[in-house]
Amino acid sequence: MVELAVIADDFTGALDTGIKFAKAGMKTQVMLHSDFHFSEVNSACEVLVIDTETRHLKPESAYQIVYTLVKRCRAGHISRFYKKTDSALRGCIGKELTALCDALGESVEFIPALPEENRITENGIQYVNQVPVAQSIFGKDPFEPVRHSRIADIIHEESEIEVVSIKRMEQAEDLDTHCIRVYDASTEQDILDRGIALRKKGCLRVMAGCSGFAAYLPEILGVSREREKQLCKTRSLFILCGSVNKITEKQLICAQKQGFQRICLNIRQKLQPDYFESEEGKEFLRFFKKSCRRKRPVILDVISENAIEEALYFAGKSKIHLEEVRSRIAKRLGELVNYWLTFDLKDTLVITGGDTVYAFLSGNNCSEIEPVCEVIPGVVLFHVKIGERKLQVISKSGGFGNEQVFLEVAKEILIHKEAHDIEEKLS
Structure with missing residues (x-):
């Protein structure tokens, strides 16, 4: 039975997030299209990863695809969701996170950091190699430049949803209206600590982040079935x-x-x-x-x-x-x-x-x-x-x-x- 739906906006994102769960021994299946039929899902699947291919779409189109998909997954009795985002915050971040909120009527717990690649979040600002993301090479991308470094500004470029930035060691207040809660993290331990704290509060139903947060979810959720690396050696x-x-x-x-x-x-x-x-x-x-x-x-x-x-x-x-x-x-x-x-x-x-x-x-x-x-x-x-x-x-x-x-x-x-x-x- 599918316990978690991971929604990614491109294929490499779907794959580098899905592998975190497969490594932990969770039966993981990656679907290449958002219009898949549930009969295609393996009966043993625990983590269903869906590539929506919305990275380069217009924000409104991305919203509709994610909203419809989440509604379908919820109707299919999937109760936990993870919106995979780009670690440099490219794509329709604001609209897709809002679609998740709107479809489920709940807040999103968003940890966007990837410390192993020197992509961290401090005071609600995303840094790449100690440089605010909009001033990094991702701000100079010819196809999809990141125009803001403050995550709330990136989200508000596309959506009016409330964004709450939460510093390390700071606790999130319970809000009546659904919102996006953005958590600072500079180390992998920060991510793990925050994840455990959210689990204790019962707040791990609707989540978002890159592969950094996803890597710790099996441990946070109490899954530890580590697999051996399986690959075939080739000549070239x-x-x-x-x-x-x-x-x-x-x-x-x-x-x-x-x-x-x-x-x-x-x-x-x-x-x-x-x-x-x-x-x-x-x-x-x-x-x-x-x-x-x-x-x-x-x-x-x-x-x-x-x-x-x-x-x-x-x-x-x-x-x-x-x-x-x-x-x-x-x-x-x-x-x-x-x-x-x-x-x-x-x-x-x-x-x-x-x-x-x-x-x-x-x-x-x-x-x-x-x-x-x-x-x-x-x-x-x-x-x-x-x-x-x-x-x-x-x-x-x-x-x-x-x-x-x-x-x-x-x-x-x-x-x-x-x-x-x-x-x-x-x-």
């Missing part, structure tokens, strides 16, 4: 990167310097509809196939020196919205993964960027995903079936991880000599 990795985040760019440069082959798509390869029908396109596909048949890890990415400027120019010239450019790039990367699948290499697929993962999975009609383990903290391995083939996939959010993240993944996944070579580069 194919890394598909659809993120243009500056953090990701540094990670790719680091991996390239350590011997990973990196293929950067140019503007035609990313966006020209009939590119692969041209002689140049066919030659690229032959080169790509030859590269992947070697044993060293291959990176295929969309980052170039002028990637953003080129995308803006293309959007203007083609008279299409920037969101359409984003969609086309994700679709093109999905096509290239499907081409890679025809090589039948038995390698591990690594995908960075929620849009890219979603485009690949939805393009292959994958509705159910099984979280398996965290390869390293915050980097999730899952199984999915493509036709009759069971594929091992690793997913990472674009803004997540240190510069050596791909080397660390390779060390864990590659077999024998290849992993030893990577370990020497890390040491």
Whole structure:
């Protein structure tokens, strides 16, 4: 029986939160669409994670999707809810939290910190690496910049719901009207302590936060069935990167310097509809196939020196919205993964960027995903079936991880000599 519904606005968020419960031994199922039917839910499922794909929607549309979903889940006898939010507070935070409040008629207990990634909450302000989030790289994002650092201001940009900011060691007052209570946290112990205090008050029915709060929920709820890490070692990795985040760019440069082959798509390869029908396109596909048949890890990415400027120019010239450019790039990367699948290499697929993962999975009609383990903290391995083939996939959010993240993944996944070579580069 489903005990908890986790609602995420993109796929990587759904996965990196769902794995926290799977690691604790709770039977976890990830649904790729919010319009799933309850007959698709495994009878043994304890935690149902739903990807609403609302990150890039207009706030009112996001509100309606979340509101309707929560009502359906409540009618399906699910009594506990967790709204997964981005640790940098991107997306329709205000509207989606308000939808949760409105659908259930209860307050939301919101702990947005992720201390292990240096994302903390102090005096109601979100910090990334000691910098207020709106002044960080997330405030400079070309697609979805975070315009405020005070969480109440972010919420009130979309909603008039009452927001109460609560400092560490401070107790929340009981309010008659439903509201969003935002809790400060600078350490993992802060999160654990606050969670335990909320449990004692009976306030863990409607919650929100990133994977930081979710990681402690099994312990707070009294579940402790830790599983062993389960993964299959492979000869190589194919890394598909659809993120243009500056953090990701540094990670790719680091991996390239350590011997990973990196293929950067140019503007035609990313966006020209009939590119692969041209002689140049066919030659690229032959080169790509030859590269992947070697044993060293291959990176295929969309980052170039002028990637953003080129995308803006293309959007203007083609008279299409920037969101359409984003969609086309994700679709093109999905096509290239499907081409890679025809090589039948038995390698591990690594995908960075929620849009890219979603485009690949939805393009292959994958509705159910099984979280398996965290390869390293915050980097999730899952199984999915493509036709009759069971594929091992690793997913990472674009803004997540240190510069050596791909080397660390390779060390864990590659077999024998290849992993030893990577370990020497890390040491």
